[in-house]
Amino acid sequence: MATEAHPLVHEAPQGFVWKYIFSKDHKVIGIQYLLLAMVSVVIGMYLSVLMRFHLAWPNAKLPFSDDIMTSEHYLALMTMHGTIMVFFVLTTAPQSGFGNYFLPIQIGAADMAFPTLNMLSFWFTFVSLMVMVAAFFVTGGAPISGWTAYAPLSALGEIAGPGLGLGQTLWIFSLAIFCGASLMGSLNFITTTLDLRARGMSLMRMPLTVWAWFITAILMLLAFAVLLAAGVLLLLDRLAATSFFIPGGLVVSDQLIAHQGGSPLLWQHLLWFFGHPEVYIAILPGMGIVSHVISCFSRKPIFGYRAMVYALFAIALLGLMVWGHHMFVSGMSPYSAFAFSLLTMCIGVPSAIKTFNWIGTLWGGKIRFTTAMLFAIGFVSVFISGGLGGIFLAQPTVDIFLHDTYFVVGHFHLTMGVAAIFGMFAGTYFWFPKMFGRFMNESLGKLHFWISFIGIYAIFMPMHFIGLAGHPRRYADTTGVDFLAEMNPVHLFITIVALVTVGVQIVFFLNFFWSMRKGKKAEINPWHATTLEWTVSSPPPHDNFAGRPPTIYRGAYEYSVPGAPQDYSPQHVPEGVSAPVSDR
Amino acid sequence: MTARTATGEVELIEVGGGDRGPASAESRPGRGGDGGAAPLFPQRIYISGIVLALAAMLMFFMALASAYVVRKGLSGDWIPLGLPRILWLNTAVIIVSSLTIERARRLLAPQAAGLRGFRGWPRRWRGWWGLTTALGVAFLVGQLIAWQQLAAAGIYLATNPSSSFFYLITTAHGIHLLGGLVALSVVGFRSWPAEARVNHSTAVTVSAIYWHFLGALWVFLFLLLLVGR
Numbered sequence: 001m002a003t004e005a006h007p008l009v010h011e012a013p014q015g016f017v018w019k020y021i022f023s024k025d026h027k028v029i030g031i032q033y034l035l036l037a038m039v040s041v042v043i044g045m046y047l048s049v050l051m052r053f054h055l056a057w058p059n060a061k062l063p064f065s066d067d068i069m070t071s072e073h074y075l076a077l078m079t080m081h082g083t084i085m086v087f088f089v090l091t092t093a094p095q096s097g098f099g100n101y102f103l104p105i106q107i108g109a110a111d112m113a114f115p116t117l118n119m120l121s122f123w124f125t126f127v128s129l130m131v132m133v134a135a136f137f138v139t140g141g142a143p144i145s146g147w148t149a150y151a152p153l154s155a156l157g158e159i160a161g162p163g164l165g166l167g168q169t170l171w172i173f174s175l176a177i178f179c180g181a182s183l184m185g186s187l188n189f190i191t192t193t194l195d196l197r198a199r200g201m202s203l204m205r206m207p208l209t210v211w212a213w214f215i216t217a218i219l220m221l222l223a224f225a226v227l228l229a230a231g232v233l234l235l236l237d238r239l240a241a242t243s244f245f246i247p248g249g250l251v252v253s254d255q256l257i258a259h260q261g262g263s264p265l266l267w268q269h270l271l272w273f274f275g276h277p278e279v280y281i282a283i284l285p286g287m288g289i290v291s292h293v294i295s296c297f298s299r300k301p302i303f304g305y306r307a308m309v310y311a312l313f314a315i316a317l318l319g320l321m322v323w324g325h326h327m328f329v330s331g332m333s334p335y336s337a338f339a340f341s342l343l344t345m346c347i348g349v350p351s352a353i354k355t356f357n358w359i360g361t362l363w364g365g366k367i368r369f370t371t372a373m374l375f376a377i378g379f380v381s382v383f384i385s386g387g388l389g390g391i392f393l394a395q396p397t398v399d400i401f402l403h404d405t406y407f408v409v410g411h412f413h414l415t416m417g418v419a420a421i422f423g424m425f426a427g428t429y430f431w432f433p434k435m436f437g438r439f440m441n442e443s444l445g446k447l448h449f450w451i452s453f454i455g456i457y458a459i460f461m462p463m464h465f466i467g468l469a470g471h472p473r474r475y476a477d478t479t480g481v482d483f484l485a486e487m488n489p490v491h492l493f494i495t496i497v498a499l500v501t502v503g504v505q506i507v508f509f510l511n512f513f514w515s516m517r518k519g520k521k522a523e524i525n526p527w528h529a530t531t532l533e534w535t536v537s538s539p540p541p542h543d544n545f546a547g548r549p550p551t552i553y554r555g556a557y558e559y560s561v562p563g564a565p566q567d568y569s570p571q572h573v574p575e576g577v578s579a580p581v582s583d584r
Numbered sequence: 585m586t587a588r589t590a591t592g593e594v595e596l597i598e599v600g601g602g603d604r605g606p607a608s609a610e611s612r613p614g615r616g617g618d619g620g621a622a623p624l625f626p627q628r629i630y631i632s633g634i635v636l637a638l639a640a641m642l643m644f645f646m647a648l649a650s651a652y653v654v655r656k657g658l659s660g661d662w663i664p665l666g667l668p669r670i671l672w673l674n675t676a677v678i679i680v681s682s683l684t685i686e687r688a689r690r691l692l693a694p695q696a697a698g699l700r701g702f703r704g705w706p707r708r709w710r711g712w713w714g715l716t717t718a719l720g721v722a723f724l725v726g727q728l729i730a731w732q733q734l735a736a737a738g739i740y741l742a743t744n745p746s747s748s749f750f751y752l753i754t755t756a757h758g759i760h761l762l763g764g765l766v767a768l769s770v771v772g773f774r775s776w777p778a779e780a781r782v783n784h785s786t787a788v789t790v791s792a793i794y795w796h797f798l799g800a801l802w803v804f805l806f807l808l809l810l811v812g813r
Contacts (some may be wrong), residue, residue, distance in 0.1 A: 113629040183640050191632040225640040229647035236752065241742040244655060261661030261745060264653050271648060 012542040014276075022123075024115035025542060029122050030101030040084050043133070045502055047081040048212060056488075056495035058477045072162050074476035075144035079163075080136070082147030083171065086278065087178055088129050090420050095220070095283035096125070096185055098427050099213040101435065103189060105533040106207050108198025108550045110543040113191040117184045124181030132174035134571075135167040143168040146474070148275065149243030151267035152257075155237040156487035158244070169238060172231050175584050179228040183219050189217035200552035204309070205571065207556040208302060211309050212288025215316045216281050217463075222320065223277040230270035237262070272323035280319040282416045283383075284312060285396045286423020287354060290376040293426045294358055296529045297373035298365025299567050301557040304357040311350035311357075318347045328396045329403045331454055337396040344394035346449045349385055355380060366567075370527075371445030372430035378453050379422040385457070386414025389464060404474070407467025410460040425449075428512070433526050437538040438519030444511040448504055455501030462490050528568045531556055535572055627786045634790045638797050641760065645801060648756065649808055652749050656812070664813040665746040668733040674726035675806050681719035682799040685768075688712035689792045692785075710775060716795070717768045720761060727758055746813070753805050761798050767791045 013019050020028060050062060054069045061068055069077075100118065112118045129212045135142045143163040145154040149171065158165035193214040197206070206214075233244045237259070245267045248260030295302040302308060306486055324332060324340035358380050367373070389411035393399050402408060425448075466487045471478070478484035478491070525534040532552075536544055550572040558569040654663050691709045731754070734740075734747065741751045771787045 114633060185636075187633055187636045187640070190636055191629050195629045195632055221636060221640050224644050226647040229644050229651070232756075233648075233651060234750070236741070236748065242748040243661075243742075243745060244651065244748065248661070261659040263655055263658045265658065266651055269654065271649065273647070401797035 007121050008162075022119060022160050024111070024119045026100045026104050026112045026115070026118060027435075027540065029118050030097050030099070032122050033092055033097035033100060033125070036122075036129060037089050037097055039539075040088035040092070040129060042083050044486065045086040045505065046088060047077045047084070049499065050504055051077050051081065052491075052495040052498045054476065055491045055514050058479050059575065069476065071476040072144055075146075075474070076142040076163050076167075078474060079144055079146050079171075080132075080142045083132065083175075084129075084284070085417070086147055088125070088132070090282035090416060091182070091220075091278070092125060094126045094420060094427070095189075095213060095216050095281065095576045096121070098209075098289065098424070098431070099189060099216075099285060100185075102431065103213050104192060104196070104208055105540060105544050106210050106531055107193065108532055108545065109192060109196035110545065110547075110549070112188045113196055114188050116190050121181045121184040121188065124177050124184065126181055128174045128177040128181060129178065131170050131177060135163070135170040135174070135449070137168065138166040140165045140167050141172050143394040148271055149232065149234070149267075150271075151154070151237070151264045151478055152247065152250060152262070155234055155245045155262075155267075156250075157238055159255060159257075161416070167550045172235050172238075176228060176235075179231065183228075184211075186220035186224070187385045188219035189213055190221065193217075197548045197568060198552055202552075203474065204306065205552055205555050208291040208305070208308055208312075209285070209288035211312055212284045212286075215312045216284045217445075219281050219284075219316050219319065221278045223274045223281070226270060227274035230267065230274065231487075233270070234267065265327075267329060268327050269323070272326045273320075275326065276323040277316075277319050279412075279416045280316055282420045283423075284315070286313065286379060286420045286426075289423045289427040289430070290358065290379045291354075292531070293360075293372050293376040293430050294361050294380075295559060296430075296527055297368045297370055297376070298361050299368075299559045300361055300365040301555075301559055302357065303306055303360030303363075304353070305555065305557065307353055311353045314350035315347060315354075318343055318350070319452070322347065325399070326447055327392055334396070335554055341394055345391060348387075348391055351383075355384055363524045370429065371440070371442055372426045372428075373428035374446065374449045374453075375429065378449065379419050379426060381453075382414050382456065383419040384421060385461075386411055386419060390415065401470075402467060404472055405467035406463040406471045406473050409473045410463030413463070414456070414460050418460070425452075425508070430527070432512075432515065432519075433522030433531070434533055434538050434540070436516050436519070437522055438515055438517075439522050439526070440515040440519060441511050444507055448508045448511065451504040452501060455497055455504070458497040459501065462494055466490050486558075523571075528566070530558055530568050530570050532571055537571060586608075630786045630790050631736050631793070632751075634793050638794070641797070641801075643792045645753075645756070646779060648749070648753055651663070652753070652808065655745055655749070659745070661744070662746055663744045665739070665744070665750055666811070667750075667813075668730040670726050670730050670733070671806060674723050674730070675803065677719050677726060678799045678802050679722045681716050681723065682796050684712050684719065685716040685795045688716060689788055692788060696780065706775070710772070713768070713772050713775070717765065717772055719796075720768060724758060724761060724765070727754055730754070750809060753809065757798070757802055757805055760801075764791070764794050764798055767794065778780065 013025075019025075023029060023032075050069070051074060052061065053060075054074055059068065059121060067073075093549075100112070112568065140158065140162045143149070143154065144161050145164065145168060149168070153160055154168055156163065156164065193206075193210060233242075236242045237244050237246055241259070243259040243262040245262060245264055246257060246259035246262040248262075250257040250259070291302050291308060320338055322344045324336060325344045328337050328340075340423070362377070389407065393402060393408065429440055429445055432438070467473075469483075469487065471484060471487055475484070478488060524537060524538060527534070532550060533540070535550065552571050553574045554569060554571055556571060558564075558571075560567045561569050688709055691712065731751070734750070739747045741748055767787075768791055771785075771791055774787075
């Protein structure tokens with residue numbers, strides 16, 4: 001049979017380099033992605049701390065520095081904070097990190113469909129991060145055009161401001177490389193899900209995590225190709241004197257720009273055609289993880305499994321059609337705005353279905369409040385709070401007032417930022433025993449949860465309010481404007497809470513690395529969960545199932561089945577078998 | 585069931601092989617109605633992979649095409665570009681190459697099914713495959729000539745948005761086609777040794793799918809440049 005010459009069974013590699021650096025093992029690659037995201041999140045968080053410091057004490061010197069931050073410096077930090085967080089944390093960790101590690105195991109595959117491509121995908125991401133960070137160290141520093149890099153500011157080059165020369169060029173190159181990495185990664189995810197499922201693993205038996213990674217991969221495949229095209233056009237405007245985005249008659253720094261006829265709106269359309277799906281790329285994997293965790297710790301099947309799958313699809317499909325709601329103030333026709341607005345509000349329906357189903361799963365369950373569960377419930381809370389702000393912003397009439405205010409900052413940080421991060425934390429605490437064979441410390445975990453949970457509400461809810469009061473975003477210094485100066489105490493409050501919240505993340509990192517070595521040992525299936533990752537040793541062997549791919553007999557969330565011997569029925573246990581097949 | 589050829593590189597297609605069938609069908613009727621996926625044909629992942637890659641490429645070119653339409657519609661500085669006539673010839677060449685690669689691919693089909701209907705198919709296969717490769721090279725040379733003619737007329741990348749898009753779109757397509765040529769050459773060289781028996785391999789199928797896509801894509805892009813001038 002096919003097993004001998006099977007192209008997917010590859011030998012366990014020998015030597016440190018092939019085992020841990022240029023590894024083709026999806027588990028190693030998953031961990032590499034997670035570590036890359038950890039480094040990135042530390043950089044991104046550090047940048048946000050500097051910005052918060054400046055907002056609270058605009059006239060104070062920065063810590064460890066003799067300088068007072070300039071507005072340009074602030075904008076550069078803001079650009080890099082946004083870019084690093086969106087691409088190298090929110091896209092990388094939940095999808096490429098956890099997805100790489102657990103998708104093949106959860107569908108009963110030995111590895112991804114294209115292991116070499118998988119390795120390349122990681123190393124492209126790594127190079128991309130290096131190029132991005134290099135932008136800090138070139139003449140002029142990092143770009144100041146925001147993570148959205150709106151043209152013409154981003155298209156003009158040095159003349160438009162510091163960081164818009166080489167810094168911006170590196171930024172575009174970095175993202176182009178990232179696009180390549182994402183395309184390779186998503187192609188791999190989709191093929192693996194379609195073609196490498198174990199016997200009996202029908203689509204409707206897949207864990208919701210797999211569904212979420214699969215649908216996210218489809219979004220990535222479609223969206224990143226468009227970002228790549230946009231990046232190529234922008235690069236040509238910068239380097240080859242074309243005029244795709246630069247309009248005529250533009251006077252910058254007292255000089256008439258030679259370009260003519262380009263359309264800045266064109267950039268916005270291309271960017272947001274990618275940018276809005278990107279929001280869902282960040283949040284959908286979190287939704288999958290949360291469904292997985294809530295079902296396990298409620299000891300109940302997920303409420304409305306099929307509805308959850310269809311809701312994921314609906315969110316992804318609608319997510320591809322609503323990019324215009326980022327552009328209500330760009331002068332678009334009110335009719336288009338109406339269409340975009342209506343479609344945007346439609347996303348409320350599948351989102352509500354998901355929320356309802358999570359609560360329905362919790363309802364009447366035997367809830368175990370582990371740290372993973374707390375973060376999963378926290379995700380639901382934050383997602384609702386942040387999502388409701390989205391309904392405000394979806395209406396053009398309201399958005400015209402709220403556009404580019406702190407209301408938007410509060411909204412997207414709660415939804416795609418914090419909610420997605422909570423999804424990652426839930427995944428980390430939940431899967432840590434599988435990845436490293438040890439538990440993370442639960443007491444520290446709960447401390448981490450409660451301070452983070454209260455902290456992020458205390459940071460981002462006030463932003464909604466100062467946004468309603470008309471506080472524009474992206475301002476480095478608000479002391480010179482009378483009505484903004486009145487809100488400065490709010491900034492001070494946010495900054496103090498932010499420092500505490502960042503501080504407790506250090507507890508998380510200590511807990512993570514301490515537990516890798518010293519944590520309490522975990523057995524194979526410590527949470528008494530049903531899916532396939534809990535049937536293999538911790539950490540799993542090189543080809544996951546030691547050459548014996550499992551056979552699947554039931555759905556992913558059969559908890560508390562009436563008449564079953566225990567309150568969980570693993571997917572690989574046939575009907576009528578009284579005890580789970582002992583772990584291999 | 586992966587048979588290896590003399591070159592050890594190309595696999596036989598599996599016809600009706602593979603152990604399909606969900607383990608669930610008997611134990612749990614009514615659940616998981618779409619059945620479990622069979623433990624893969626090795627070939628299947630490559631077909632899925634190339635189709636997905638094409639989807640991404642299509643999105644890339646559609647983004648360029650919509651940028652083309654929007655940029656043209658929104659501005660007053662658009663000067664229609666007279667396309668070099670050689671592009672008609674190039675279009676004909678790439679369409680013919682799609683036919684020749686299909687001929688080569690189909691030559692293998694009876695072989696794979698075990699029907700060795702005629703003698704001498706490896707030689708004929710090599711002929712059609714080589715012809716396709718040559719036509720691909722001819723297309724690229726034709727595109728280079730088109731650029732040269734434009735440049736000779738003083739029309740460069742930044743001359744006008746219409747020329748910017750022309751150079752960009754043809755270059756992007758050309759780079760993809762160059763990748764296709766590499767694939768065709770690799771498959772061709774593997775089958776060159778006299779003892780090599782070319783089979784209806786994954787590599788042939790995947791290259792053919794890619795090549796057809798590039799042909800169809802070029803026809804679309806050519807029409808865009810021509811009609812949407």
